[in-house]
Amino acid sequence: MIEQILSPACWLVFLADWHLFLQAFGVTVMVSIAALALALALGVVFGVMSTSHFLLPRNVARAYVEAIQNTPLVLQAYVFYLALPYIGVMMGQVSVGIFAVGIYHGAYIAEVVRAGIQSIPRGQSEAAASQGFTYVQTMRWVILPQTVKIILPPLVNQMVNLIKNTSVIALIGGTDLMNRTNDWATSGASIYGPPFLVCGVLYFLLCFPLSTWGRRYEEKLKKKDSHAGEELRKIEEELS
């Protein structure tokens, strides 16, 4: 592998197909963004539900989180890709990737959102209610905006995991960066070094800025605002 990375001939063969990798990288980025949007939407809805006063929404959210967090993403992707066609739901690999990854990380983000909401003192909901805010209005205008500051670091952590987990598409044969790299390397000239190096660098370029920014933000928050830092520490302990 190292020899291949150092060999210009291998790089020339690899670079002749660069557009394939660029296109696959585009698929990975697109799936990441779409899955993130889905995960955030699900996370906010189920996170709010799990702090509800009513038993039903709380239990529905609980069941969603437990079922998803305790089974592998690969299994969920297989259910979408191999089981759903039997009941007439056909999806391409890329849409399976978006739904499976989005629903999987939605459960994790729901837990982050729940912990964030619970870190806001109860008095705030009561004060908002006394001013005539409805439940949804209270969440939308009072509680959720305040949680954002605290839950941003664990949220960014989930984003990084989400990007890495889009590689699950490779297991159902989609053309994301991971599968394209593996396909290209194992077929034909069996050149492994350059494609895997580029694949790793591309994933790294997506994830590293995010995770570094998340860590910096967290350090700054802990230094600047000791109350928020303490809440964040509690949330992280609870989420672990």
Place this chain on the structure above:
Amino acid sequence: MIEVITRTFTPEILTYLLGGAWLVIELSVVIVICSIFFGLILALLRSYDKFILGRLAGVYIEIFRNTPNLMWVLICYVYAPLPTAFLRCAFAFVLFTSATIAEIIRGGLNSIPRGQFEAASSQGFSFVQTLIYIILPQCFQNIVPTLLSQVITVVKDTSFLSMVAVAELMFRSRNALALLPRYTGQTVGIAQVAVIFGFAALIYFIINFSLSCIVRHMHKRRHAQARQATARA
């Protein structure tokens, strides 16, 4: 449905699937033990060595935390200098998981007050003695819940190995679907798929849910202790 279950889970299929589950457990145990060992070394280097080794540990951790697990599985499956597929895949997971565990251990080390080092050295403890007798026991006590959640992640992520044809539970579930017509004479429909995948999901769920219950119990006990401590003070 009951008829499908009794017809699907013949002794052969059942032992085949449970064998996959056992492989998942074996893999996870090997991976977690090795990763804690290497993760500890990485964390100690990154925390206490300010020169080249500490930097290298930092670079290692950043690389593996920001690239997908599956990529290392695919690379190691071909290139790791180990004899069996099992070991090569476990190696890939150890590379990856030790970086994550190193960060967990580092968090535990950071949570221990600096004064403990000074107190220990004033009592004549050397640096290594301080680590072994004073710092690490407290550190591990603090991070056990986080480590257990990492175990859950490892158990789930072993399913990525079905891509390289390691016969763990997920791979065998897919394979069982292909074998079903031959062994049981059933045509594969939604009922059969649901039963097989449901069985796999149940096994993963039992393993992970019991682990997460332990984690939750530990958190609860810790909160109760903290509350008692503040009440006393």
